[in-house]
Amino acid sequence: MNRFEYVRADTIADAIAALAQSAEARVLAGGTNLVDLMKYDVAKPSRVVDINRLPLKEVADTENGGLKIGALVSNSDLAWHPQIVKRFPLLASAILAGASPQLRNAATTGGNLLQRTRCYYFYDSSTPCNKRTPGSGCGAIGGVNRIHAIFGASESCIAVHPSDMCIALAALDAEVEVEGVKGRRLIPFEQFHRLPETTPERDNTLEQGDLVTAVILPATDFGSHHTYLKIRDRLSYAFALVSVAVGMTMEDGVIADLRLAMGGVAHKPWRNKVLEKTLHGAEVNKASFRHFAEEALRGAKGQGQNDFKIALARRTIVRALTQAARGTPQDQSDKTFR
Amino acid sequence: MELHRTNYDLIGKPTRRVDGELKVTGRARYAAEYPAPDLLYGVIVSATVPVGRIKTLDTKRAAALPGVVRIFTHENVRSAAWLDRKWRDEVAPPGHPFRPLHSDRILFDGQPIALVVSDSFEVARDAASLVRAEYELGDHCTELEMKRTDAYDPPEKRSGIPPPPSPRGDAEEAFERSPCRISSEYRINAEHHNPMELFGTTCVFEAPGKLTIYEKTQGSHNSQGYVTSVFGLKSRNVKVINHYVGGAFGSALRPQQQLFFAVMASLELERSVRVVLTRSQMFYIGHRPDTYHAIALAADETGRLTSIMHDAVAATSHYEDYQEAIVNWSGMLYHCDNVKLSYSLAKLDTATPCDMRAPGAAVGVNAIECAIDELCHEVGIDPLQFREINFASKDENTGKQFTSKALMSCYRDGASAIGWPKRSPMPRSQKDGHELIGFGMATGTWEASLMKATAQAKLTSDGRLEVSTAASDIGTGTWTILAQIGADALGLPLESVTPRIGDSTLPASPVEGGSWTAASNGSAVLAACEAVKQTLFKYAKTMTNSPLADADYERTVFAGGRIAHDGDHARSLSIDEVMHAADLSEIVESGKASPSLLQMRKYTSYTHSAVFAEVRVDEDLGVVRIPKIVCAAAAGRIINPKTARSQILGGVVMGIGMALHEEAMTDHRMGKIMNHNLAEYHVPAHADISDIEVIFVDEADDKVSPLGVKGLGEIGIVGTAAAVANAIFNATGRRVRDFPITLDKLITETE
Numbered sequence A: 001m002n003r004f005e006y007v008r009a010d011t012i013a014d015a016i017a018a019l020a021q022s023a024e025a026r027v028l029a030g031g032t033n034l035v036d037l038m039k040y041d042v043a044k045p046s047r048v049v050d051i052n053r054l055p056l057k058e059v060a061d062t063e064n065g066g067l068k069i070g071a072l073v074s075n076s077d078l079a080w081h082p083q084i085v086k087r088f089p090l091l092a093s094a095i096l097a098g099a100s101p102q103l104r105n106a107a108t109t110g111g112n113l114l115q116r117t118r119c120y121y122f123y124d125s126s127t128p129c130n131k132r133t134p135g136s137g138c139g140a141i142g143g144v145n146r147i148h149a150i151f152g153a154s155e156s157c158i159a160v161h162p163s164d165m166c167i168a169l170a171a172l173d174a175e176v177e178v179e180g181v182k183g184r185r186l187i188p189f190e191q192f193h194r195l196p197e198t199t200p201e202r203d204n205t206l207e208q209g210d211l212v213t214a215v216i217l218p219a220t221d222f223g224s225h226h227t228y229l230k231i232r233d234r235l236s237y238a239f240a241l242v243s244v245a246v247g248m249t250m251e252d253g254v255i256a257d258l259r260l261a262m263g264g265v266a267h268k269p270w271r272n273k274v275l276e277k278t279l280h281g282a283e284v285n286k287a288s289f290r291h292f293a294e295e296a297l298r299g300a301k302g303q304g305q306n307d308f309k310i311a312l313a314r315r316t317i318v319r320a321l322t323q324a325a326r327g328t329p330q331d332q333s334d335k336t337f338r
Numbered sequence B: 001m002e003l004h005r006t007n008y009d010l011i012g013k014p015t016r017r018v019d020g021e022l023k024v025t026g027r028a029r030y031a032a033e034y035p036a037p038d039l040l041y042g043v044i045v046s047a048t049v050p051v052g053r054i055k056t057l058d059t060k061r062a063a064a065l066p067g068v069v070r071i072f073t074h075e076n077v078r079s080a081a082w083l084d085r086k087w088r089d090e091v092a093p094p095g096h097p098f099r100p101l102h103s104d105r106i107l108f109d110g111q112p113i114a115l116v117v118s119d120s121f122e123v124a125r126d127a128a129s130l131v132r133a134e135y136e137l138g139d140h141c142t143e144l145e146m147k148r149t150d151a152y153d154p155p156e157k158r159s160g161i162p163p164p165p166s167p168r169g170d171a172e173e174a175f176e177r178s179p180c181r182i183s184s185e186y187r188i189n190a191e192h193h194n195p196m197e198l199f200g201t202t203c204v205f206e207a208p209g210k211l212t213i214y215e216k217t218q219g220s221h222n223s224q225g226y227v228t229s230v231f232g233l234k235s236r237n238v239k240v241i242n243h244y245v246g247g248a249f250g251s252a253l254r255p256q257q258q259l260f261f262a263v264m265a266s267l268e269l270e271r272s273v274r275v276v277l278t279r280s281q282m283f284y285i286g287h288r289p290d291t292y293h294a295i296a297l298a299a300d301e302t303g304r305l306t307s308i309m310h311d312a313v314a315a316t317s318h319y320e321d322y323q324e325a326i327v328n329w330s331g332m333l334y335h336c337d338n339v340k341l342s343y344s345l346a347k348l349d350t351a352t353p354c355d356m357r358a359p360g361a362a363v364g365v366n367a368i369e370c371a372i373d374e375l376c377h378e379v380g381i382d383p384l385q386f387r388e389i390n391f392a393s394k395d396e397n398t399g400k401q402f403t404s405k406a407l408m409s410c411y412r413d414g415a416s417a418i419g420w421p422k423r424s425p426m427p428r429s430q431k432d433g434h435e436l437i438g439f440g441m442a443t444g445t446w447e448a449s450l451m452k453a454t455a456q457a458k459l460t461s462d463g464r465l466e467v468s469t470a471a472s473d474i475g476t477g478t479w480t481i482l483a484q485i486g487a488d489a490l491g492l493p494l495e496s497v498t499p500r501i502g503d504s505t506l507p508a509s510p511v512e513g514g515s516w517t518a519a520s521n522g523s524a525v526l527a528a529c530e531a532v533k534q535t536l537f538k539y540a541k542t543m544t545n546s547p548l549a550d551a552d553y554e555r556t557v558f559a560g561g562r563i564a565h566d567g568d569h570a571r572s573l574s575i576d577e578v579m580h581a582a583d584l585s586e587i588v589e590s591g592k593a594s595p596s597l598l599q600m601r602k603y604t605s606y607t608h609s610a611v612f613a614e615v616r617v618d619e620d621l622g623v624v625r626i627p628k629i630v631c632a633a634a635a636g637r638i639i640n641p642k643t644a645r646s647q648i649l650g651g652v653v654m655g656i657g658m659a660l661h662e663e664a665m666t667d668h669r670m671g672k673i674m675n676h677n678l679a680e681y682h683v684p685a686h687a688d689i690s691d692i693e694v695i696f697v698d699e700a701d702d703k704v705s706p707l708g709v710k711g712l713g714e715i716g717i718v719g720t721a722a723a724v725a726n727a728i729f730n731a732t733g734r735r736v737r738d739f740p741i742t743l744d745k746l747i748t749e750t751e
């Protein structure tokens, strides 16, 4: 527990000002992650800036045929929004694969992007963790690391970003709209989250005083050639061990375009754009998918308890590609992985 | 006890919980919900290392927070009882019970080291986070694997837990000469109870030395005894209330930390105090111990068992020898002439384990029933047929007769409900899309005990009956079955009966555990009602102009609020008439239940079950689904099929948890459990549970208890994990011997 100042922002400018004043100020959106972390004595904000009154609850069309999603649109509203259901079913599916209905009702788009890792050590303030307490060491290396990274880990941190929604956003080439002291800017999704390197305390590339105001989806149409396939330790209400988001376009039975992002494997959604291109023009068959999966896991490194993730990720990729190519996306309420 | 005829109008009928409305409307109060004037809030500070000594405990910053009333540590707490035995509760295992704040020694991670008391919960929690401890670290070990070679036979046996029976025949020699053999090793990871309700105590300070304690416990008398003994208080001054308990599964059998702290602070500060553990703190108050099972089995070509050997090593703490009957079941599930069983303990630097739903059987039967499946595969015999061939018609560990054992009906009805003939004996031979399909089964058993219990029945002239006994209802349905029993005994409608339980001032009762409450407290209530009936009859007979003057007690019926001649209902009197005539406002009688020692010499009683599972395993991804589980149980008379079914459902769900999900993930370098929350300690979610079919087969038993009741709290979990694991083998051809069977164990490419 920790004493903090509570500020309710009425305008975006107020919010930014309130955030910029103190390095330990934190935005409060749905609170499903921040409040938990405060109770666990992990987050110790000096000031909590409640943004729930800001006008960031709209989903609107953009000029170039995409959608702009306000940072305060709840995960539930987004997943069931008619435009999302119709045009971005991959995103809807990924959101519905996460958490529980109650949590999704409270959780927001911005909060989901900024939720923190579920690393056991990060949550337990009696253990070393560089992300929580820089310089204290990484408990997970050589410890309980079933849920940890197989890509992009460093000697300082091997945590993964836990979001499902973000994996779909990465595959969709979304952009994050940010307002800060220096004004407004757009961050391409792959540059939003970062790898831990030597500063795992930083999950993303935001600066002090930055407020996420929206997520922007470019116009994309995968028709029905997409899927979000999430593998976890129970059939619902658990974070991904491995997940795969696929968006595909097909022409004459041949893959014309492919996006594939992996979740549960790294500190950020994991994409390999160069590799994606190798499937362009490829026939749909198991051998090419297997080969792709093999390549996609090249360089993956287990930490001991999570070694199985490498084989699991390969298999999940093959299945997800198959689902997408066949036009039979994973149904999030049916627990059979067809 | 000779029973006058009891009606069976309500007993045996599916009956809604009498406390259901209170619970769903939130009016049922749990321990931490009772208001008290000037209430103080205590928050426990937990140690963060597994072994060592507290070098310094800095409470200055915490104490400086406005609103902090007192911080108790080992340095300033006034000593409670000195003698070890004063700390021993009814169900304590041998050893030195843990004494909070007794010294600077740390015995396990999560051990309470201070209590911060404040007039608000928020301040207490804030202050607790400011208490800083520095430790001198000792060496620790939390890994059972490392301590197996040091395992020992516990010198002092835990009361109520039979040690393994002595060997019979020559198991080793029989093993050697048998044509079909398997030997394998199983491991079942430690599990945590995680009942929904947090552990809480509200201690209301009535006067110096006089307390009313609202407490989460499975036994109000056990908690009362603990408090009076530890703090040297008089029994009549300490009242413990546990009307409603939001689940416990064994974790509230022993008095837990919060009780000590609430009472200690209340006595010291002369104020009412509430202490509630956090979800994380509940991971350090006892758990199902980690176990290893080395099993060797042999059979002849026809599938007759020739040898059974089961050696189990279980974890305990350094300060107590917690014991369970783990291997004994292996000697009595089937007929076998050559049996060798052994059980030993290994000490780890953790809190003492404690009973968790079907302690011993849940793991022991799980291991042996998986091994039996391996043997069936080896012999090439259908697992159901194997169990029929090797049926044990008496308890071969003791040579005693069973009071009843309708297990054959369980096998038959369960097999037909799951569609056992659909099973292919060849593993990996059934597939639908990506999913491999398999069927598995297991036998389950649990003891049916009758414990000493007392009760009181009070009949008032308005025809209302109150039945009371200090039983607990941990969600099991005790409130309801006691009302049903009372109503049927006196021939009253259910609405006319008020059960009273969960209060240490009521007639003495054992803790609510071991599945004995329905039989024991139910029988005591029945006996008390019987006494009321006899008194009532006496008055009825002697009334002037009584139509029952010539009546014979044995030939009367109590029904519809009247006493009547059997066969001539016109000759009858109402309860009201009798009591008016006798000028009585109430009749109060007591009753008791206790096991018949004479009968116990010859007979023994167990509940049995047959569990059948259908699983589907994604061949590439290792994801397991369980479309159907059937649990067919032989449990004597079922008083309330509705709540009884719920007990089995809960047991089966927990069995699925043992099979697929539940485990404490420990960082053995640090000696710490890392997944101490409900997000990361996985129990089955709704999506993991599909169809569970519960079957109660008919089982008449006139010896097990006066009502023929056996009890149902634990049997649902026993055998379930094995049935699932065996089905997974049938589906995939993979035998996973390390529980839980998480998907990584099904996709490893090495096998």
Ligand SMILES: Cc1cc2nc3c(=O)[nH]c(=O)nc-3n(C[C@H](O)[C@H](O)[C@H](O)COP(=O)(O)OP(=O)(O)OC[C@H]3O[C@@H](n4cnc5c(N)ncnc54)[C@H](O)[C@@H]3O)c2cc1C
Pocket (backbone or CB within 6 Å): A026, A027, A028, A029, A030, A031, A032, A033, A034, A035, A036, A051, A071, A075, A097, A098, A099, A100, A103, A106, A107, A108, A109, A110, A111, A112, A113, A114, A115, A116, A162, A163, A164, A165, A210, A211, A212, A213, A237, A238, A239, A240, B679
């Ligand atoms: C038990 C449990 C299970 C879960 N399971 C899953 C799962 O399976 N998959 C999954 O993806 N997620 C899961 N979640 C996580 C959930 O999705 C996140 O908690 C949620 O999305 C966070 O959103 P919020 O609005 O509540 O964020 P908050 O808790 O309000 O904020 C989270 C962080 O984001 C910052 N923040 C919020 N909004 C902004 C903004 N606009 N600009 C700048 N900073 C901001 C906050 O300061 C804080 O640091 C689970 C959570 C729980 C508790």
Ligand code: SF4
Pocket (backbone or CB within 6 Å): A117, A119, A120, A121, A122, A128, A129, A130, A131, A132, A137, A138, A139, A140, A141, A156, A157, A158, A159, A200
């Ligand atoms: S993996 Fe990262 S978050 Fe986890 S303990 Fe190491 S530094 Fe902390």
